[in-house]
Amino acid sequence: MSDMIKDETSVRLRKTSWFLLVLACLSVSSAVAAQAQQFSADIVTRHDNAPAPAGRLSVLDGQVRIETPEVPDGFFLVDPAKPSAYFVRPAARIYMDARQSSRLTRLLVPVDPDAPCPQWQAMARVAGLASEGEWRCERAGEETIDGRNTVAFRVSWEAGVGYLGWIDRERRFPLRIKTDDGTLIGLERIKDAPQPASSFELPASYGKFNPEALIEQIKQSDVWVSRPGAAEASHP
Helix, strand or coil: CHHHHHHHHHHHHHHHHHHHHHHHHHHHHHHHHHHCCEEEEEEEEEECCEEEEEEEEEEECCEEEEECCCCCCCEEEEECCCCEEEEEECCCCEEEECCCCCCHHHHCCCCCCCCCHHHHHHHHHHCCCHHHCCEEEEEEEEEEECCEEEEEEEEEECCEEEEEEEEECCCCEEEEEECCCCCEEEEEEEEECCCCHHHHCCCCCCEECCHHHHHHHHHCCCCCCCCCCHHHHHCC
8 A cells, every 4th residue: 555655656746847847948938038039120200190210120139229310320239138228330440328319229128018117217327317216117008009919008207207118028128109298109010030149249349439538638638728717717
């Protein structure tokens, strides 16, 4: 009788171990699939129902590349995992902090579809908008957009008006953003396809441009012109 109990217990343990192994594999596969999400899309803005092309976007493993017609001599590279946002100028072989040069680097980034505020706020801080206080994301329902399941969030903060974002659950990425001025920023003609890793890399030969350092250099040269009266004020 005791041998039968031992055999039955052994079988149950093997079944349980197999179930846990399968569950772990499924969890890892889901995590890898989410991380390895690759796609490209056109960025289109709409104001008063009038569409206008606003650029091109590519995503690879959470990194984002954005090209816009406003700055045709370069592109933006965004990495929320660091977090960082750069503007790259290949012709000059330099890159610089994007700061507030484009709101797209703050809005069009991978987010958690159940709690997007931490990622959005982190990118706002990278842009130098840390003074806006803590952000709040209030869920505003779900909606199907172009056949994609999205969850909507109303974003707000203490120091200003927020926006409304629709997040694609599968891609874990904003599909649409409606800003406080009524502008709708959306992704269209989305194509799920492998993206070249080289498009998201900063070549080692590129140098980082630092505007503050350049200003300090100019101040030390004969080109700098002090404010009238400043010299006299500093030498009584």
